[in-house]
Amino acid sequence: MDAEKITYQAILDAPNLDIGYHTKKGVIPIAKHLNLHIFKGEMVCLLGPNGSGKSTLIRTLAGMQKPLAGDIFIQNQRIEPQNARELSQQMSVVLTEKIAVSHMTVYELVSLGRFPHTNWLGKLSENDHAQIEKALEQVGLTAFRTRFVNTLSDGEKQRVMIAKALTQDTPFIMLDEPTAHLDLPNRIEIMKLLKELAQQTYKSILLSTHELDLALQVADRIWLMQTEKPLLCGTPEDLVLNGSFEQAFKKQSFDFDRASGLFKINYQHSHSISISGDPIRMFWTKRALNRHGYEIAEAHTHIPHIDVSETAWTLSYNSKHTECSSIFELLIAINGVEGE
């Protein structure tokens, strides 16, 4: 039932968590007093600029390093980072490490996900086989089961690792930059897949990523890490509206555009130009003009004007008209006008 789905039962709880490193020179804290929760069936994206401590947080939650202070609970059970066996029943991980092994089939790799559930021989029961098949189906790799893993593309490999995590049958899955090294279509597909899995299986998913625009579209909530500032939690929309996004990613060379949810590069504008016509064609024409240093201004007799029609671009300046059939031609024509 849908009503059951919207329960706010926390799968992961980390109240008052301090993370960082112990070194010979002393303790290097990365972030303090974190209060983290992930609810059942929720997909949380961990965002933040490089060096803000995303990896440290992921490594701490995965039990690969100890927190400086505080405890982590999964399903109200305190996690002992040293007890890998217990942890493996609660959390499965997809890491950035490359899988370089040969002669291992997709099926064999995914079956390793059953590791915490099988006996010392690793013999797979009928239930284990069923879980593996189901996971392969969920990530769309059923046809790949006998392929060797080292013959797959990066996107397919990532799906195999996600299938392994599903097969591990844990309430919580954590992925460290699952879309790194992937091309754009694969990045979108992996994000979409994870979102669907969270919805269908009610598993909680935490992933770190640099894909801001994708995260804004798929995440139920976002954890925004910032260097030497508190971690911000919230739905993507809340974080956009209260300006947290602009704050965190503010740089001189680009802006976060609240209206579109996209990052815009700030170009130095040296010329003005006015434009009118078909809205969609005008939008893309403006982008090209922006990139070439033109600021869009109100129509005025002293500046060039472009009229965008269904088929062509007409550049008017000093009562001279030039017709162009593409934006490329238009840009050349404008350069000619400026040269005069």
Add this chain to the structure above:
Amino acid sequence: MEISKRIYLIVLIILLPITFAADILFGSVSIPFSIFSDILQYNTIPETWHIIITELRIPRAITALITGMALPVSGLLMQTFFRNPLAGPYVLGISTGASLGVAIFSLGGGLGTYAIITGLGIGTSWGMIIAACIGSLAVMFIIVSLSPKVRDTASLLIIGIMLGSITSAVVSVLQYFSNPLEIQEFLMWTFGNFSGLDWTEISIMLGIIIPMLAISFAMQKSLNALLLGENYARGLGVNIKRLRFGIIISASLLAGVITAFTGPIGFVGMAVPHIARTVFKTTNHSILIATSALIGAHLVLLCDIISQLPGYQSTIPINTVTALFGAPIVIFVIFKSRKSQLQY
């Protein structure tokens, strides 16, 4: 497992007693094949043959068999552990550690070790075995104590190679200051030798090697997880510290004890796991451990037979046979395997 691979496995198992029996027949005194039917029919066989077979040939064949099983399993463990296809008993410096022990014993006339040990009433052959064991265990101890402090296995691999270089340099220094007779004795040891072990020595060797093979097999599930890397393995619930310790101890003892009893046997430990992987096209350690041991046993028994071929008085040193006949096999396997690339 696919049917064709099952057949390979069954053939390997069925042929093993035959290879073993063939190894018994070859040697400086030729014994006809009919002896087996005589034994089975309780016919009397000549007394000299009886002694040759029970006191010389069977111990030699058992030594070859167990060497062929132990070294490839040791190599397989190291290749998985170091995620490196070149890893093997030599790489961790374990074999060279054993040579150092033997070198100090047999070359160190000036050091007085020989006098001390023989003075304690220990024979020369036992002295060499003990010295080799101490040498390989010393290298192993250094590696084990360093391994928790070195986080990545690549660094550990380099430390192993460096330890190997240091020990072989020390051996060279010892050789330089030794008399020809001592050097000859040491060189004979480095040629490798399966004969000359009595039943006490064989039972001690089996008493260490068989439990280590069993422990290696008991780790097979964790070894499979380790193929994904230590962090993934930990995520699957593997106790990495315990596994590291288990791998280093069993890989070192398998290689160290064999080297102590037979001298350094080259190539087998590194190459056989690759043959097993190529033939059985799997990374599953339960299959790889069993098939590496089987293939290794066949191969070393065959090499031992070849080393006896000149007949009568002379034999070819076993270490040269394993290299001469084994290295081409490795090259062949590399060319046959897809992408012409060795993997772990």
